[in-house]
Amino acid sequence: MAFRLFTSCCRNGNSSLFLYTTKYIFSPSPSSHLLALRKCVYSSLIKPQKSVPKNLLSLLRKFSLSHINRRRPNSLLLSEKKKPTTKASFSDLKRLLRLAVNEKGRILFAIVLLCISSGVTMCVPYFLGKIIDMLQTYKGSELKRRLKQISFALVCIFLIGAICNYGRIYLILSTSQRIIKRLREQLFESILRKEMAFFDKNKTGELVNRLSSDTEVMANSITQNISDGLRATTQAIAGVGLMFYISPQLAFVGMSTIPPVALGAIMFGRYVKRISTKVQTALAHATDVAEERFANIRTVKAFSQEMKEIRLYNKKIGDVLELKFKESLAYALFYGMTGLSGNCIVLTVGVSISGLFSFHLELMRGIGASQAVWGLLTEENSELIQPITTAPTFMRDLFLKDILFDNITFAYPTRPDVKVIENLTLKVPGGKILAIVGSSGSGKSTLSQLLLRFYKPQEGNIFIGETNIQDISLDFLRQNIGSVPQEPVLFSSSIRDNIAYGIEQTDSIPIEQIYNAADRANAFSFIETFPDKYETKVGERGTMISGGQKQRIALARAILRDPNVLLLDEATSALDAASEYLVQEALETIMENRTVIIIAHRLSTIKNADYIAVVDKGKIGELGSYSELMNIENGLFKKLVETQTMVDTDYSVEG
Numbered sequence: 001m002a003f004r005l006f007t008s009c010c011r012n013g014n015s016s017l018f019l020y021t022t023k024y025i026f027s028p029s030p031s032s033h034l035l036a037l038r039k040c041v042y043s044s045l046i047k048p049q050k051s052v053p054k055n056l057l058s059l060l061r062k063f064s065l066s067h068i069n070r071r072r073p074n075s076l077l078l079s080e081k082k083k084p085t086t087k088a089s090f091s092d093l094k095r096l097l098r099l100a101v102n103e104k105g106r107i108l109f110a111i112v113l114l115c116i117s118s119g120v121t122m123c124v125p126y127f128l129g130k131i132i133d134m135l136q137t138y139k140g141s142e143l144k145r146r147l148k149q150i151s152f153a154l155v156c157i158f159l160i161g162a163i164c165n166y167g168r169i170y171l172i173l174s175t176s177q178r179i180i181k182r183l184r185e186q187l188f189e190s191i192l193r194k195e196m197a198f199f200d201k202n203k204t205g206e207l208v209n210r211l212s213s214d215t216e217v218m219a220n221s222i223t224q225n226i227s228d229g230l231r232a233t234t235q236a237i238a239g240v241g242l243m244f245y246i247s248p249q250l251a252f253v254g255m256s257t258i259p260p261v262a263l264g265a266i267m268f269g270r271y272v273k274r275i276s277t278k279v280q281t282a283l284a285h286a287t288d289v290a291e292e293r294f295a296n297i298r299t300v301k302a303f304s305q306e307m308k309e310i311r312l313y314n315k316k317i318g319d320v321l322e323l324k325f326k327e328s329l330a331y332a333l334f335y336g337m338t339g340l341s342g343n344c345i346v347l348t349v350g351v352s353i354s355g356l357f358s359f360h361l362e363l364m365r366g367i368g369a370s371q372a373v374w375g376l377l378t379e380e381n382s383e384l385i386q387p388i389t390t391a392p393t394f395m396r397d398l399f400l401k402d403i404l405f406d407n408i409t410f411a412y413p414t415r416p417d418v419k420v421i422e423n424l425t426l427k428v429p430g431g432k433i434l435a436i437v438g439s440s441g442s443g444k445s446t447l448s449q450l451l452l453r454f455y456k457p458q459e460g461n462i463f464i465g466e467t468n469i470q471d472i473s474l475d476f477l478r479q480n481i482g483s484v485p486q487e488p489v490l491f492s493s494s495i496r497d498n499i500a501y502g503i504e505q506t507d508s509i510p511i512e513q514i515y516n517a518a519d520r521a522n523a524f525s526f527i528e529t530f531p532d533k534y535e536t537k538v539g540e541r542g543t544m545i546s547g548g549q550k551q552r553i554a555l556a557r558a559i560l561r562d563p564n565v566l567l568l569d570e571a572t573s574a575l576d577a578a579s580e581y582l583v584q585e586a587l588e589t590i591m592e593n594r595t596v597i598i599i600a601h602r603l604s605t606i607k608n609a610d611y612i613a614v615v616d617k618g619k620i621g622e623l624g625s626y627s628e629l630m631n632i633e634n635g636l637f638k639k640l641v642e643t644q645t646m647v648d649t650d651y652s653v654e655g
């Protein structure tokens with residue numbers, strides 16, 4: 001790929017890309033590889049499209065994608081499977097077992113320990129026989145001496161067995177946890193990299209359940225289960241061998257029960273795999289209900305809906321129980337059958353053979369649980385996210401240019417038939433303030449989501465200067481567009497961490513920069529009143545501080561990144577006059593020398609804007625300054641103002 005890029009650069013005569021690509025190919029160290037790679041990507045940002053041919057840009061994107069994937073040698077993204085299926089296949093099993101490849105050293109050692117401890121267990125009948133022989137053969141002090149000897153030998157052997165067992169169990173359990181950890185890391189990364197549309201379609205609780213429960217079932221099926229299965233295998237081989245040694249005829253009679261039981265085990269295995277997939281899905285639904293209710297506990301309580309929610313959760317858990325009953329029935333039937341066949345053979349051998357069958361059953365359970373996880377661990381619908389680095393100033397200047405929404409048509413992927421935006425063209429002049437107004441649901445926030453590339457329009461393009469935003473790397477784009485949403489979300493950490501959110505090296509950022517951002521957002525004084533100041537915990541989603549304080553922390557967060565483009569979504573509900581004033585004052589100072597797109601609900605904001613765009617049914621209905629729009633007889637904007645949709649704030653009274 002690197003060489004294709006190289007030759008393409010030569011062909012197109014692009015000197016800077018040529019230089020960077022050459023650096024990448026010939027640079028000796030991995031860190032300079034990365035640097036050269038980043039330069040390649042960034043160079044695509046600063047070049048106007050005309051000088052970087054399209055084929056070269058797409059090659060560059062593919063190249064960086066292949067690089068990102070190479071960064072993850074242990075990646076699980078191996079399967080091309082798109083949707084989870086319920087059909088058992090050898091590749092499912094192979095894929096599940098591949099999870100254990102990185103742990104093969106530990107697993108092999110555990111197997112050696114298992115062989116020793118199993119050997120010890122199998123020695124017991126032999127030694128018991130010896131003791132019985134002694135009791136019959138020897139008397140008095142000779143018997144005592146021999147018993148002492150054999151007891152000492154037995155204690156030593158049992159001790160070795162115990163140590164091996166200890167080592168085996170520790171290794172297997174810790175290996176299982178290591179696999180779970182890796183699986184969860186990769187699953188979390190894969191989920192987080194999905195496009196926004198994926199999150200519209202998948203529920204949070206379900207994803208959380210995949211992350212917590214499914215991964216555990218999968219890992220256990222290839223660690224603990226393999227250990228138990230191997231123990232059963234060694235014991236079965238030794239037991240069957242012994243049976244044939246003692247009486248081949250009897251052994252044949254006893255073994256005749258194995259084929260029907262094996263057939264039954266295979267059928268049960270398939271059934272358990274299907275049930276396991278259903279159980280995990282039902283559990284995911286139940287987790288989703290719990291997660292959503294906990295997250296919105298204030299609404300649940302305010303509407304006194306506790307009993308209804310309890311009933312709903314009980315119903316979901318009831319579904320899980322029903323499936324678990326079916327699973328238990330299958331297990332009970334299975335163990336009943338294997339127990340019966342075990343009794344038909346010699347008891348110990350029977351137990352080992354039934355252990356083998358249950359190994360198969362557990363493996364099927366693991367495969368069942370893995371179906372949805374494999375579905376999530378694909379590159380499908382994933383965004384190419386690169387680590388944030390500070391871009392040079394000359395590249396950031398791109399974001400001072402005009403922003404053009406060029407003939408955009410868009411429908412949300414979950415509702416493809418409803419065109420939220422249709423043939424919309426809007427130019428936001430660089431360095432100016434544009435207020436977007438319009439009735440609720442007219443598509444204002446959608447425009448900001450398209451600019452942040454949360455979604456891709458079905459038709460049309462968005463340009464910054466002459467560069468299509470699709471040709472700008474995602475991290476670079478989002479790093480340079482500061483966004484303050486209508487309802488800012490804080491994470492359950494300290495105020496300091498929340499302000500620094502979005503800065504890659506949160507710990508190394510000088511505290512003065514945080515103070516400065518807080519000061520500019522008018523948040524400094526209220527933070528100082530808290531006993532723990534910047535280390536104050538804000539609670540889950542910032543529930544421990546007020547709405548106005550939350551907004552100012554979110555503003556400080558946006559200011560700290562010093563973006564050239566600001567996207568502000570004003571809250572529709574009015575804050576108290578003092579908070580309103582402080583937020584507004586902060587906004588006015590930070591809007592200077594930036595391109596600002598503000599989804600406006602307040603008259604004061606609208607009056608301060610250079611331009612006002614009225615969005616009406618997914619199109620731009622009117623565009624102009626405040627006085628221009630107010631002068632349009634029966635105009636959309638005039639009507640909006642007259643019908644008091646806007647929040648009019650008069651700070652002179654209470655501010």
Ligand SMILES: Nc1ncnc2c1ncn2[C@@H]1O[C@H](COP(=O)(O)OP(=O)(O)OP(=O)(O)O)[C@@H](O)[C@H]1O
Pocket residue numbers: 200412414415420438439440441442443444445446447
């Ligand atoms: N994630 C989504 N999936 C499907 N439809 C959506 C999604 N988000 C918004 N919509 C729909 O798109 C339309 C435009 O929504 P948008 O949020 O852009 O409106 P808005 O003008 O910002 O409204 P408001 O002023 O009330 O915030 C609405 O009909 C809304 O229901």
